[in-house]
Amino acid sequence: MIELNKENFEEEVLTAEGTVLVDFWSPSCEPCKALMPHVHELEEKHGDKIKFTSLDITKARRVAIGQKVMGLPVIAIYQNGERVDGVVGDEATTKSVKELIEKFC
Amino acid sequence: MIYDVVIIGSGPAGLSAGLYAARARMSTLIIEKEAAGGQIATTDEVANYPGSVENVTGPALVSRMVEQAEGFGAKRITDTIESVDVTGKVKILKGENEEYQAKSVIVATGAVPKHIGCPGEKELTGRGVSYCATCDGAFFEELEVFVVGGGDSAVEEAMYLTKFARKVTIVHRRDELRAAKSIQEKAFKNEKIDFLWNSVITDLKGDGLLETMTVKNVKTGEETEIHADEDDGTFGVFVFIGYDPANKLFEGLVEMENGYIVSDDNMKTSIPGVFAAGDNRVKSLRQVVTATADGAIAATQAEKYIEENFEE
Structure with missing residues (x-):
């Protein structure tokens, strides 16, 4: 999992080629932390097809807001720099995240 | 087994x-x-x-x-x-x-958590509408936030959100809170907290992020549109209605x-x-x-x- 920040978000996500997953999270977001191990598991399985990244929003709040993210958890899929799909809030469950990722494999 | x-x-x-x-x-x-x-x-x-x-x-x-x-x-x-x-x-x-x-x-x-059930709510969840203050409070640093509800959770979470937000307005459908008295006292003393009584949210709008909401006064039936401050571009609605x-x-x-x-x-x-x-x-x-x-x-x-x- 690549840790994103203000400096590398553009390079790793917005100008990156191919499919990139961004796990938006924060240390005070319990549902985000509960999802994290499942996302890691899915990375082991599908990491060759999708680039897995995560952004701690407390370190890059403006970057997240720039991506229209103002609530957590958000698991978003970018293709060639465009956000094409994702799951947000209550809808982000182990099942929906798995289905989301499998769509892009 | x-x-x-x-x-x-x-x-x-x-x-x-x-x-x-x-x-x-x-x-x-x-x-x-x-x-x-x-x-x-x-x-x-x-x-x-x-x-x-x-x-x-x-x-x-x-x-x-x-x-x-x-x-x-x-x-x-x-x-x-x-x-x-x-x-x-x-x-x-x-x-x-x-x-x-x-x-x-x-x-x-x-x-x-119960949802408001108004147009725009689902589309703007995670884009200004939230049901979890500890998850999403940090996004609203120096912004304006509305908290819907009048029970313990609503008032306590409103106080938590004052750590981040510039101003927190509690939108409640009655003219008094249902929260425990000790919690109410703290909220009334908090200078960042304001109240919109007898009010419910009937519509939420925004392109990408929450920008406008419609609040209806349940006593008079009058509807008012509230827009995001121009410099902010957006605001938050946190829902705690049971x-x-x-x-x-x-x-x-x-x-x-x-x-x-x-x-x-x-x-x-x-x-x-x-x-x-x-x-x-x-x-x-x-x-x-x-x-x-x-x-x-x-x-x-x-x-x-x-x-x-x-x-x-």
């Missing part, structure tokens, strides 16, 4: 049931959907649970409960139960990943009242060997303290039920 007790849900009710069941040396499995803790896991401060003094947070309390239940031998697993067959002597629970068998089942599935019981799995199987499971003082439901505990059952007070009490009673009664119905 056939477990003595399978507990669905790992909030305070489920964890307390797990602790009591495991301590009675019953084989105990706690099935949790996502994370342990339930609603309390996203609560900043739990000030009314006896003994939880000095700013005990929800997550801290939950992690102690988990540690305690596991310490006595309760097993925890992450899975989502999709269907149940609980009418027979051996209860069968079909999960997304596995199937489980049990002599008794404790249903501690809790409740989920909860819906998470009892879908048991609909049509056990007796219910308005979606809540009916149980007696011993947490027994209409099906032998199936017990209910916590926010998902008919009761007068839904708090951590009553959830843990329910869990303890359910586990003790499950033990009794097994003794009476299963021979060694």
Whole structure:
């Protein structure tokens, strides 16, 4: 999992080629932390097809807001720099995240 | 294997049931959907649970409960139960990943936050509309925030949000709060908190992020549009208007009242060997303290039920 920040978000996500997953999270977001191990598991399985990244929003709040993210958890899929799909809030469950990722494999 | 007790849900009710069941040396499995803790896991401060003094947070309390239940031998697993067959002597629970068998089942599935139900709410969730202040509060640093509701959760979370937001307005459909008096006093003293009485939100709009909402005065019927400050571009709406019981799995199987499971003082439901505990059952007070009490009673009664119905 690549840790994103203000400096590398553009390079790793917005100008990156191919499919990139961004796990938006924060240390005070319990549902985000509960999802994290499942996302890691899915990375082991599908990491060759999708680039897995995560952004701690407390370190890059403006970057997240720039991506229209103002609530957590958000698991978003970018293709060639465009956000094409994702799951947000209550809808982000182990099942929906798995289905989301499998769509892009 | 056939477990003595399978507990669905790992909030305070489920964890307390797990602790009591495991301590009675019953084989105990706690099935949790996502994370342990339930609603309390996203609560900043739990000030009314006896003994939880000095700013005990929800997550801290939950992690102690988990540690305690596991310490006595309760097993925890992450899975989502999709269907149940609980009418027979051996209860069968079909999960997304596995199937489980049990002599008794404790249903501690809790409740989920209610939504406003107005246009735009769903589309703008995570884009200005939120149901979790600890998750999303930090996004609203120096911005304006509206909190919908007038109960304990609404007012407490409004106070938590003043740590981040420039201004917090509580939007409540009545002309007085329902929250505990001590909480109200704190809120009235807080200079960052304002109130919009007799009001409900009827519409939410925004392109990408929340930009406009319509507030209706329930007394006069008058509707007012509130726009985001031009420099901010957006604002937040946090919804705390109560909860819906998470009892879908048991609909049509056990007796219910308005979606809540009916149980007696011993947490027994209409099906032998199936017990209910916590926010998902008919009761007068839904708090951590009553959830843990329910869990303890359910586990003790499950033990009794097994003794009476299963021979060694």
